[in-house]
Amino acid sequence: MNNNNTIQLSKQDNSKIVLSGLSRRRRKDRRLKLYGRLAVATAVTFLIFLLIAIGSKGIPGFFQYYVTLEINFDRERLDPMGDLSVDSLYSGESEALVTEAIYSKLKPQGRSQKKAVKKLVSKGGGEKIRDRILKNPKLLGTTSKIRFPVDDDVDSFLRGYIDRNVPESDRRLNDFQINYIDELVSKNLISYKLSEYFFFGSASRDPELAGIKGAVIGSLMSLAICFIISFPLGVAAAVYLEEIAKKNRLTEFIEININNLAAVPSVVFGILGLAVFIGLFGLPRSVPLVGGMVLALMTLPTIIISSRVSIGAVPPSVKDAALGIGASKMQTIFHHVVPLAMPGMLTGTIIGMARALGETAPLLMIGMVAFIVDIPGSVTDPGTVLPVQIFMWADFAERMFVQKTSAATIILLLFLFLMNAIAIILRKKLERRW
Amino acid sequence: MGAVWFYIGNKSATNLKASSNVKLHSLPHYHGLYLGLISSLPSLVIVLTLMIGDDYIFAKMILREIPKEITDIDNLNKLIAVEQIKNVINGMNFITPPIWVSDAAEVWSSWDNKLKIIMTTLGVSCSIGFGLWGYQNLISSFRARNRVESIVLILLAISSGVAILTTLGILFSVAFESFRFFAIIPIQEFLFGTIWNPQFEGAERAGSGQQGLSEYGSLPLFAGTFLISLIALVIAVPIGLFSAIYLSEYAKKKERAILKPVLEILAGVPTVVYGFFAALTVAPLLRSTGFSLGLDVASESALAAGFVMGIMIIPFVSSLSDDVINAVPQSLRDAAYGLGSTKGETVLQVVLPAALPGVVASILLAVSRAVGETMIVVMAAGLAANLSLNPFDAVTTVTAQIVTILVGDQEFESAKTLSAFALALTLIVITLILNLFALQVVKKYREQYE
Numbered sequence: 001m002n003n004n005n006t007i008q009l010s011k012q013d014n015s016k017i018v019l020s021g022l023s024r025r026r027r028k029d030r031r032l033k034l035y036g037r038l039a040v041a042t043a044v045t046f047l048i049f050l051l052i053a054i055g056s057k058g059i060p061g062f063f064q065y066y067v068t069l070e071i072n073f074d075r076e077r078l079d080p081m082g083d084l085s086v087d088s089l090y091s092g093e094s095e096a097l098v099t100e101a102i103y104s105k106l107k108p109q110g111r112s113q114k115k116a117v118k119k120l121v122s123k124g125g126g127e128k129i130r131d132r133i134l135k136n137p138k139l140l141g142t143t144s145k146i147r148f149p150v151d152d153d154v155d156s157f158l159r160g161y162i163d164r165n166v167p168e169s170d171r172r173l174n175d176f177q178i179n180y181i182d183e184l185v186s187k188n189l190i191s192y193k194l195s196e197y198f199f200f201g202s203a204s205r206d207p208e209l210a211g212i213k214g215a216v217i218g219s220l221m222s223l224a225i226c227f228i229i230s231f232p233l234g235v236a237a238a239v240y241l242e243e244i245a246k247k248n249r250l251t252e253f254i255e256i257n258i259n260n261l262a263a264v265p266s267v268v269f270g271i272l273g274l275a276v277f278i279g280l281f282g283l284p285r286s287v288p289l290v291g292g293m294v295l296a297l298m299t300l301p302t303i304i305i306s307s308r309v310s311i312g313a314v315p316p317s318v319k320d321a322a323l324g325i326g327a328s329k330m331q332t333i334f335h336h337v338v339p340l341a342m343p344g345m346l347t348g349t350i351i352g353m354a355r356a357l358g359e360t361a362p363l364l365m366i367g368m369v370a371f372i373v374d375i376p377g378s379v380t381d382p383g384t385v386l387p388v389q390i391f392m393w394a395d396f397a398e399r400m401f402v403q404k405t406s407a408a409t410i411i412l413l414l415f416l417f418l419m420n421a422i423a424i425i426l427r428k429k430l431e432r433r434w
Numbered sequence: 435m436g437a438v439w440f441y442i443g444n445k446s447a448t449n450l451k452a453s454s455n456v457k458l459h460s461l462p463h464y465h466g467l468y469l470g471l472i473s474s475l476p477s478l479v480i481v482l483t484l485m486i487g488d489d490y491i492f493a494k495m496i497l498r499e500i501p502k503e504i505t506d507i508d509n510l511n512k513l514i515a516v517e518q519i520k521n522v523i524n525g526m527n528f529i530t531p532p533i534w535v536s537d538a539a540e541v542w543s544s545w546d547n548k549l550k551i552i553m554t555t556l557g558v559s560c561s562i563g564f565g566l567w568g569y570q571n572l573i574s575s576f577r578a579r580n581r582v583e584s585i586v587l588i589l590l591a592i593s594s595g596v597a598i599l600t601t602l603g604i605l606f607s608v609a610f611e612s613f614r615f616f617a618i619i620p621i622q623e624f625l626f627g628t629i630w631n632p633q634f635e636g637a638e639r640a641g642s643g644q645q646g647l648s649e650y651g652s653l654p655l656f657a658g659t660f661l662i663s664l665i666a667l668v669i670a671v672p673i674g675l676f677s678a679i680y681l682s683e684y685a686k687k688k689e690r691a692i693l694k695p696v697l698e699i700l701a702g703v704p705t706v707v708y709g710f711f712a713a714l715t716v717a718p719l720l721r722s723t724g725f726s727l728g729l730d731v732a733s734e735s736a737l738a739a740g741f742v743m744g745i746m747i748i749p750f751v752s753s754l755s756d757d758v759i760n761a762v763p764q765s766l767r768d769a770a771y772g773l774g775s776t777k778g779e780t781v782l783q784v785v786l787p788a789a790l791p792g793v794v795a796s797i798l799l800a801v802s803r804a805v806g807e808t809m810i811v812v813m814a815a816g817l818a819a820n821l822s823l824n825p826f827d828a829v830t831t832v833t834a835q836i837v838t839i840l841v842g843d844q845e846f847e848s849a850k851t852l853s854a855f856a857l858a859l860t861l862i863v864i865t866l867i868l869n870l871f872a873l874q875v876v877k878k879y880r881e882q883y884e
Binding site for chain 1 (some may be wrong): 485486488579582583586587589590591593594595596597598600601603604607608611672673674675676677679680681683684693696697699700702703704705706707708709710711713714715745748752774776777778779781782799802805806807808809812813833836837840841854855858861862865866869870873
């Protein structure tokens, strides 16, 4: 009886102890959950902050300020040789026409005022006139209104980045220029439009004229080369390792090798490209061909690994059936296994290519950082790529380049988003569940 | 050429099949493929070797073409001479080259033209020859399919060898130059020296006394790398780990399906974007915050670079840790619940210790990512080689130095250029050790629960 009592007592004691600690323990549990939530929230906040910081600066970069001027397309002065050739147009005085057009609007007096006014319009004005004439020679002899990009300092002023209250010596525009800008604004000659230069211009030291077209084309070329090399090689290697090779020392060594390559810092691939492709093979520097080759070596491990996974996912029954009706091993692989694994391999490839598209460091090493105005016409023309363009623009001091850099970043992120979206859709649409 | 042979083979095999009443061993298109492969592959190999090897051979040959007086008079660098000649050929003349250079360039271009002719004739004749040889085999009993399959098999095996070739290429290109560097600068000076001050060779010679001397002590670079990685880890490990715990243990299925990819976006953003973000937004923000707190923060501080890098590697920690935590058998959790522990206690005292090796591995992989990361540090951390552990100072890293040394024009054979390769070698060794170790841990851990 007595004995039984003590057990009962201790039981009650125990549950008392447990109960008393329970609320504390539950609080601890909730706290852990809260920390987890906070951590996820912080990470997501970082992401949103990053996107907003880039977006808010970048969206204005798609636009720029223009000044509308009346141009008299004087045949004699624009086309002195009279044959409408590029040489003739370049020897013409299109730049002077732009300057005169703005003089006639603002009527500056004296040299210093004239100099101030001349600087308001971008240096690209003459080029724009030549372009117009090349496209439409009938313009010669007529008069029409054309929008010219304003100088980058004027652009920054109109955006409010240059404060008119700052003493004249500390600002990039002098008092004359600010008065003239006010005059242009009051005459309604200034407009804020989508920037044609950003999308269709190539690299330029003048921020108002700089564009991403050359870089985008360079990127597409490099990616094409990368795909042509890495996809067949990657698939072939994956097929060999997954379906054909026996498990032995050599294949194990290859496997370890591939895993290691996937983890080598990307800058090292740049050194490889520099030493082997440029140094040893004597290929030219800064060309998309070499860039694509370096990127191909970089993406190869990713493609091999993901291709192997999707080949491994093809059920053995398919192979057995093919072998059973007398197909050879190669026929089984190329007629059945590879087509079935193709969606998975393509998904992996697109993801790998997306990473290659954003890669900068290895391309810096092979000289794709060179300042190239011409838009590359073939894979052996020097060129640059979008991320490298962003890197170069980020280094320039002019205020307007900040917006252009952010705008280029948005374009890059859009490309990446598109590629990943394609990969996801592909996976959803074509993936089979066995 | 290959396509033509494929067409011929296919056609005549079809004809053969139609005309003779003997059964063909292989389908007609295998005969076509056989001819196509056997005619195009050898000439492809020949053309590629010639294209790759020509510069090397020409460079050797051209040195003999240069008049002896010149090679004797200036004890000129052979590599520079070859480079000068190449510049003339490529039309990159900034100054009028000496006569011997333009002469040599002419000889070079004539070789180039000759080689092109040889290459085409050799390629075409090789293709025709092999094609004809293969064509003789086009009889009904020829086992074309087996031949094609063995050729394809060899091609597949070769492509899997590309991975090895890449590794070898990396090792040789880096190791070779590194050894030359260590021949100039003793290895212990490189590893343990505390001053990093590479100078161009010209500056070295022109430098007055001590000031012009280069120093290649890589300690400040490794200290900088270490500092920035450490800051990144301080940010990424808690956030990544708690995220992983939340996602794998607390979050509902739907929540997890959304949040996990969102976190992984952080790893997909190009590093140049992070670098731009660090330089444009984070660094000024830190600087002004620091200023208002009375701290002197450099405009290119280790903190800004480390912070942004930390954001970047969050998904490396969270995703892998999440996988590892998920792989902990449910039975362990059930046992803990059965003993009356709360979810939090189960996670902290049972699941996490069981998953610890995997978590450590994920952190190691994140470290190796941070050490090898380039663009963020190039854009945000600066190039001042300070031996400092103060996060507000400007520091530089191994990768940033490699990029600055090797981007743009380099001097041949100078210790400065070679030092980049030595840095790359140490970088590879460090990341490889980290990765091998991490993968080993993960592998061992997986086996434990399988």
